[in-house]
Amino acid sequence: MVAGASDAGRPTGGNGEAADVVTGRQDTVARPTVERARIAVGIAFGVSGLAFASWISRTPAIRDALELTNAQFGLLLLCMSAGAVSALPLSGPLVHAIGPRRTVLLGTSAVTVGMLAVALGVTIGSPPLAGAGLFLTGTGVSSWDVAMNVEGADVERRLGRPLMPRFHAGFSLGTVSGALAGAGCAWLGVPVDWQLAATALLAIAAVATAVRMFLPVPAREPGESAPRSGVLRAWREPRTLLIGLVVLAFAFTEGVANDWLTLAVVDGYRVGDAVGAVAFGVFVAAMTGARMVGGTALARWGRVPVLRATAVLAVVGLTLVVFGPSLPWAMVGALLWGTGASLGFPVGMSAAADQADRAAVRVSVVSSIGYTAFLAGPPLVGFLAEQVGILRSLLVVLGALLIGLLVAGAARPLPDDGAENGAGR
Incomplete structure (x- = not known):
C-alpha cells in the first residue's frame, strides 16, 4: 500500500x-x-x-x-x-x-x-x-x-x-x-x-x-533471531539509488535557496536586507503551504506526475528570480521556486519506504545521498558567484532539476504495493 x-x-x-x-x-x-x-x-x-x-x-x-x-x-x-x-x-x-x-x-x-x-x-x-x-x-x-x-x-x-x-x-x-x-x-x-x-x-x-x-513494534517469535538489516544490499539497489538522486536534486534546489536567495535578491536587485528577508519568507511560506496541500495532489495524480510538475515550477521560479525584469517578478519567482522545491524530499522518503521490512535501511541510504546536497550546495554556489555573480550562480540549480526530471520515475510505487491505486503513475 x-x-x-x-x-x-x-x-x-x-x-x-x-x-x-x-x-x-x-x-x-x-x-x-x-x-x-x-x-x-x-x-x-x-x-x-x-x-x-x-x-x-x-x-x-x-x-x-x-x-x-x-x-x-x-x-x-x-x-x-x-x-x-x-x-x-x-x-x-x-x-x-x-x-x-x-x-x-x-x-x-x-x-x-x-x-x-x-x-x-x-x-x-x-x-x-x-x-x-x-x-x-x-x-x-x-x-x-x-x-x-x-x-x-x-x-x-x-x-x-x-x-x-x-x-x-x-x-x-x-x-x-x-x-x-x-x-x-x-x-x-x-x-x-x-x-x-x-x-x-x-x-x-x-x-x-x-x-x-x-x-x-511486533514482538519476535520465541527463538527467532533478528533479521539482518541488509544495508549493503540497499546501496546496490538501482531503484533506491535513483530515489536518492531524486531527493538529492530537490534537496539541492531547496538548500541553495535557503543559503543564497536572500543575498541574491539583495545584491542582484540592489535592495535592503529587509527586502531580501521578505523574499526568503515568500520562499519558505510557499514551500510550507505546498507541503500542507501536497497530499491531495499526490492522491489525485500520483508521485511521478507531481514530482515532474513541481520540478517545472521550480525551473520557472528560478528563471524569474535570475532574469526577472523587476523585483516583483523575482518575488513571484521565489513563490514558484518554493512551491517547486516542496515535495521532492517527502515523496522520496515515501518511495524509499514502500516495503515496510526494508524501509529503515532504504530511507537511510536515500537520506545519505540527499543530504550531500546540503554540504555541496553552499560552497559550489559561493565559488560560482565569484566568477559570474550571485544571481547567475543560482542557475546551477537547473542542472539538479534536470536530474530530478530524468529520474523522477524511480519514485513510482512498487508493483506489489501500488496495485490498488494505479501504481503505474
Missing part, C-alpha cells in the same frame, strides 16, 4: 483495524492507535524543526560569544554537518535493530546533550567544546530524522493516504517557530546559552512524551 491510495480494498478487521504486513507477519493495529501515532510523528517533525532553527537563528550571538571570525565559525558549523553525514549510514540499521521509537528518543537525547554542550561552550568561551556539542547534535539529528521518516511512512501506509508532505510541513512550521523564538530572545536580550539549554530540555520532554504514541 502506498501513499495516495484510498482505504478501499484494504484488509480490515471487524473493529476498524487496518492490516499491514511487516517483516513477513500480519501486523494488525487498531485505527485509533495509528491516528495517535500520526499525531506523535507530527510532533517529532515539528520539534526537530524547532530545535534546529532555535540555534541557527542565534548564530551571530554564538559566533561573537566564542570570538570567532567568519571563517572560523564556518569550520565550527562543519562539525554538525560532519556528525550528521557520518551517522546517516548507521541510522537505518539502528532503526532496523531497535525500532523507530527508541531511535527517535536516542537521537533526541543526543541532540539534547549536544545542545547543552554548545550552551556550556558558549558560557565558558570554549570553541572545542561547542564543536564537540555540534558534532553530537549532528549525529542525533541524523538518527532522529531517519527514524521519524520511517515511522511516518509506516503510518502513511497504514492509513492509506499521503501524509509525508504534511509531516515535512510540520518541520517547516517548527523552523519558523524556532526562528521566531530566537528572534524574540535576541530582542529581549536573553543569553544564547540560556536559550539553547531551554530548547534542548523542551525538545527531549516533548519527544519523550510523543514517542509513547508511536506504533507498537
Whole structure:
C-alpha cells in the first residue's frame, strides 16, 4: 500500500483495524492507535524543526560569544554537518535493530546533550567544546530524522493516504517557530546559552512524551533471531539509488535557496536586507503551504506526475528570480521556486519506504545521498558567484532539476504495493 491510495480494498478487521504486513507477519493495529501515532510523528517533525532553527537563528550571538571570525565559525558549523553525514549510514540499521521509537528518543537525547554542550561552550568561551556539542547534535539529528521518516511512512501506509508532505510541513512550521523564538530572545536580550539549554530540555520532554504514541513494534517469535538489516544490499539497489538522486536534486534546489536567495535578491536587485528577508519568507511560506496541500495532489495524480510538475515550477521560479525584469517578478519567482522545491524530499522518503521490512535501511541510504546536497550546495554556489555573480550562480540549480526530471520515475510505487491505486503513475 502506498501513499495516495484510498482505504478501499484494504484488509480490515471487524473493529476498524487496518492490516499491514511487516517483516513477513500480519501486523494488525487498531485505527485509533495509528491516528495517535500520526499525531506523535507530527510532533517529532515539528520539534526537530524547532530545535534546529532555535540555534541557527542565534548564530551571530554564538559566533561573537566564542570570538570567532567568519571563517572560523564556518569550520565550527562543519562539525554538525560532519556528525550528521557520518551517522546517516548507521541510522537505518539502528532503526532496523531497535525500532523507530527508541531511535527517535536516542537521537533526541543526543541532540539534547549536544545542545547543552554548545550552551556550556558558549558560557565558558570554549570553541572545542561547542564543536564537540555540534558534532553530537549532528549525529542525533541524523538518527532522529531517519527514524521519524520511517515511522511516518509506516503510518502513511497504514492509513492509506499521503501524509509525508504534511509531516515535512510540520518541520517547516517548527523552523519558523524556532526562528521566531530566537528572534524574540535576541530582542529581549536573553543569553544564547540560556536559550539553547531551554530548547534542548523542551525538545527531549516533548519527544519523550510523543514517542509513547508511536506504533507498537511486533514482538519476535520465541527463538527467532533478528533479521539482518541488509544495508549493503540497499546501496546496490538501482531503484533506491535513483530515489536518492531524486531527493538529492530537490534537496539541492531547496538548500541553495535557503543559503543564497536572500543575498541574491539583495545584491542582484540592489535592495535592503529587509527586502531580501521578505523574499526568503515568500520562499519558505510557499514551500510550507505546498507541503500542507501536497497530499491531495499526490492522491489525485500520483508521485511521478507531481514530482515532474513541481520540478517545472521550480525551473520557472528560478528563471524569474535570475532574469526577472523587476523585483516583483523575482518575488513571484521565489513563490514558484518554493512551491517547486516542496515535495521532492517527502515523496522520496515515501518511495524509499514502500516495503515496510526494508524501509529503515532504504530511507537511510536515500537520506545519505540527499543530504550531500546540503554540504555541496553552499560552497559550489559561493565559488560560482565569484566568477559570474550571485544571481547567475543560482542557475546551477537547473542542472539538479534536470536530474530530478530524468529520474523522477524511480519514485513510482512498487508493483506489489501500488496495485490498488494505479501504481503505474
